[in-house]
Amino acid sequence: MSSTPEPPGAARLGSGTGSLDRYGATRGQIDALIAAMGEPPYRAHQLWDGLWSRRARLADLTDVPAALRDQLETALPEALVERARSIADDELTVKWLWECVSGGAQVETVLMRYPERDASRGRATVCVSSQAGCAMACTFCATGQAGFERHLSTSEIVEQVLRASHETPQRVSNVVFMGMGEPLANYDAVWASVERLHGDLGLSARHLTISTVGVVPGIRRLAAERLPVTLAVSIHAPFDEIRSTIVPLNRRYPIAELLDAAREFAAAKGRRITFEYTMLEGVNDTDECARALAALLRRFSSTGAHVNLIPYNQTAGLVARASSGDTIERFASQLIAGGVNATIRRNRGVSIDAACGQLRWRERDGAEAETGVASPSRRPSVRMAP
């Protein structure tokens, strides 16, 4: 497993490395820190191996002396503080609300576990946030309606994966950039986190999925990258007139342009693209939409397209309403009859407000931080952000 190349200036770091954080520090920075602390080089190896290969908590690295671990807690601080945790009834879905140590912004992460009888053989997926808030303003999305706060740094993104993996016996094998934020609007930090998840954590690039609302220049950049990550495009409607009303970015990059860029990505990487389609009652769930979407995607590219229909997770205060289960099934059948591969996303974590931005939305409006399942009756009524 190769480690990430050093950023300029990394070698100059001494013991007073205030800017280092636990999952931002590269192997070279860890080596320099351990040397500056007067410790032998094999301690750097133990630390690196424990944090990244064994994916253990610093506190659990018992091969490192306790006094040194204590010093490292301060020298290599975490970038996120846990503010709330919700666990679904079946305990397979866990959602965190974190506060960033730097500046206090709040972001969310979801862990989805897929156990097997032998727990060590199961797999898990982590859904990470790439920004605190989002500037894209999609009308049905809690994060979009709350507005943009700031970009997350690479270490804040990577830490979400490590902290979630500490909480599951199943090996985290997949990471999806489907939490808060638009990953391609924070391209450099997101790409650097992809490089670290691949190079330092050992995840396969195809198991890293970047979901975009349609930032066309970002899709083109992705197509030119060395690592073949998986691309998911939030299409949500087959007509510009409808798409522009729910996804404001469509006015800048309309459907035809978006599909051109997606086709370019598919051709460059030889990978099938997933199209996400959140089903909104009376907006994009008609037979006409299903037929038009099938026509758009049927001959999308030689690699094909896959549509993932997402049942809308209702957010209090937003006008969007979920399509019924029957409507979603009918829509899926029409896509399949029209020659397009389609599946319905099994909504995990509805009971814990696991859709984009929902937990923060609830917390911000005064609900107490809680551990356990949020029952709908205990949810406070929330108002839409101005």
Ligand code: SAH
């Ligand atoms: N900005 C990225 C990631 C957003 S979250 C993107 O737009 O792709 C991942 C998906 O969840 C997107 O398709 C988004 O539109 C959708 N989504 C957001 N809020 C939702 C909700 N309450 N219910 C169902 N899907 C939602």
